[in-house]
Amino acid sequence: MTRVLTLILALLTSPALAQVQGVLLDEPIDMPSFSFTNETGAEFSDTDLNDAWTLIMFGFLSCPDVCPFTLGNLEAAVTETSMRVRPDNVPKVVFVSVDPDRDAEWVTDYAKYFHPDFEGFTGEREQIDTLIEATDSFYRLMRPDSTGYYEVQHSSSVSVIAPDGTLRAKLQPPFDPGLTAEFLARLQISYRKELTQ
Amino acid sequence: MKYLAALALLALPTTGFAHDLAVRDAYVPLAAPGATVHAAYMMLTNPSAEPEQIVSVSAQGYAMAHIHKSEVVNDVATMSMVEMIEISPGQTVMLEQGGLHIMLMKPEAALAEGDTVVMTLEFADGTTQLVEAMVMPLMKGMHGDHSGHGS
Ligand SMILES: [Cu+2]
Numbered sequence: 001m002t003r004v005l006t007l008i009l010a011l012l013t014s015p016a017l018a019q020v021q022g023v024l025l026d027e028p029i030d031m032p033s034f035s036f037t038n039e040t041g042a043e044f045s046d047t048d049l050n051d052a053w054t055l056i057m058f059g060f061l062s063c064p065d066v067c068p069f070t071l072g073n074l075e076a077a078v079t080e081t082s083m084r085v086r087p088d089n090v091p092k093v094v095f096v097s098v099d100p101d102r103d104a105e106w107v108t109d110y111a112k113y114f115h116p117d118f119e120g121f122t123g124e125r126e127q128i129d130t131l132i133e134a135t136d137s138f139y140r141l142m143r144p145d146s147t148g149y150y151e152v153q154h155s156s157s158v159s160v161i162a163p164d165g166t167l168r169a170k171l172q173p174p175f176d177p178g179l180t181a182e183f184l185a186r187l188q189i190s191y192r193k194e195l196t197q
Numbered sequence: 198m199k200y201l202a203a204l205a206l207l208a209l210p211t212t213g214f215a216h217d218l219a220v221r222d223a224y225v226p227l228a229a230p231g232a233t234v235h236a237a238y239m240m241l242t243n244p245s246a247e248p249e250q251i252v253s254v255s256a257q258g259y260a261m262a263h264i265h266k267s268e269v270v271n272d273v274a275t276m277s278m279v280e281m282i283e284i285s286p287g288q289t290v291m292l293e294q295g296g297l298h299i300m301l302m303k304p305e306a307a308l309a310e311g312d313t314v315v316m317t318l319e320f321a322d323g324t325t326q327l328v329e330a331m332v333m334p335l336m337k338g339m340h341g342d343h344s345g346h347g348s
Contacts, residue, residue, distance in 0.1 A: 061229075064236035064301070065267045066274040068229060069294045072335045106231025113229035138273055147261070149302065156274040173269055173295070 020172060021179040024187070028166035034130050036096060036121035038108045044094060044121040046165065053091035053188070054161040055171065058137055060099035060152040061110050071095065071114040073175035074158065078115070080181030089188055091160070096131065097122040098139040099152050135159040135167055160184070162191055218284065218318070219244055223330035225301065225314045235259075237299035237314060237330045238292045243284040250321035251282040257315045260303035267295050276300070281321070308332045 036044040048054075055074060059067035074093055082090045095111040097103040100122040103110070111120030122128070132139055137155040144150040158171040169187055171180055223239035237256070243249045256262040264279040279297065284290050292298050299316060308314075312332040317325050 061231045062234045063274075063276075064228070064232065064234045065265075065276065065294060065298050066269075068226065068232070068335055071229075076336065102233075103231065109230040110232065147302075151276055153273050153275045155272055156269045157272050170272075172272070 021176060022160070022169050022171045022183040022187075024169045025167060028162065028164070028168055029134070029136075031161065031165055031167065032130055032134050034123075034127050034134075036123040036127060036131075038119075038121045039105050040108050042108070042119070042121075044096075044119065049161050049163075049165040051163050053089060053163060053184075055091045055093045056131070056135065056159040056161065057093070057095050058098050058132065058139060058154045059095060060097055060154065061103045061106055062099070062149075063152065066156065068114075070156070070158070070173070070175060071111070071118070073177060073180070075115045075118070076177035077171075077175060077180035077184070080177045081184050084181060084185045085188055091184065093118045095120045096128070098128050098132070098154055099141070100125070100128070160187065217245070218242065218249060218326060220328050223328055225308065225312075225330045225332050226335040227308050227310060227332060228304075233303060235301040235304055235308065235314075236265075237262075237301060237316060238294065239299075239328065239330065240289060240291055241282070241284060242289040243286055246286050248286060249284045251284075251318050252280070252321050253319045254299050255317045255319070256299070256301050258305045259301045260305075262302065262316065263300045264297070265300040266297050269295070310334065 031046050031049060033046045055078075057070060057074065059070070061067075071093075078091060078093060093111075093115065095107065095118060097107045097120065104122055107120035107122050109120075111118040128139075131137075137157075137159065139152060139154040142151040142153065156173050158175075159167055160169040160171060162168045168191065169183075171183070219242040221240040221242070223237065225235055225237045228235050251264065254262040254264060264282060265276050266279050267274065267276050269275075282290055282297065290297070301314070310332055314330045314332060316328045316330065318328060319325050
């Protein structure tokens with residue numbers, strides 16, 4: 001009873017702790033083969049997932065609110081994480097545009113605006129759908145308005161891929177930098193424990 | 198020329214006195230390359246005794262502006278048009294990241310820090326109010342800082 005009370009008090013006194021920054025998957029999910037490109041000619045494929053932690057965010061460039069703030073928060077979260085983990089465990093951040101028709105010419109510049117190490121890619125619809133499905137994510141292009149402009153709905157969470165190339169967790173809004181870094185650091189500890197067992 | 202000046206003077210009182218929302222922390226985040234849509238955020242308070250209804254917005258330097266609302270429902274981020282922002286007497290409405298915002302479509306030029314974006318709020322009775330928003334870095338605007346103001 002005392003313990004429960006203490007916990008509740010802790011939550012009350014620091015409301016930020018009550019936010020869930022991520023969810024762990026019950027079972028790791030293997031990623032299928034996929035391939036994306038960008039305007040610099042670089043490629044991002046499933047083999048790039050090996051030997052590093054990767055955060056994959058889906059979005060689109062004509063998104064003035066949710067996407068830039070997610071990337072801005074990820075930048076802060078990765079900076080936080082880099083103070084807690086070894087340099088080779090600092091996650092790579094990959095932005096995947098689900099709107100290649102409008103975004104193909106800009107997706108790298110866009111991602112690098114938030115951090116020079118961030119990467120941006122897009123690709124064929126089929127490749128996008130493959131990765132969306134594999135990460136249990138979602139997107140939908142909405143009907144264009146009279147000016148031809150259309151909205152894109154997309155998953156708000158960010159997929160966390162471990163160095164063995166499997167999906168392990170999802171980061172969730174509001175992506176508080178400190179708490180997200182804490183979540184990632186803990187995830188990495190449990191991952192290493194699992195490997196040594 | 199004189200005629201124009203007189204006209205301008207005549208025009209002023211009708212746009213601005215009828216509606217005087219208190220506007221605080223109006224800002225437009227700097228946008229990444231390739232972003233053809235910007236957003237404006239602000240805090241609007243209605244100090245009058247009458248409810249205020251903002252029915253449309255226009256912005257200088259943009260083809261169009263809409264009142265929009267972002268939402269995350271079941272992990273899906275969506276945006277939708279909002280017909281009207283109603284602010285009752287004494288109430289404050291936040292336009293903030295992840296919620297209500299002014300969607301600024303098709304900028305004529307790239308934004309630079311320190312620029313001002315001038316917007317016109319139009320009310321249900323047809324009168325208007327000008328709002329000036331500062332252009333500033335994304336996270337600076339976000340943290341800078343709405344929590345300091347009591348409601
Ligand atoms: Cu919007």
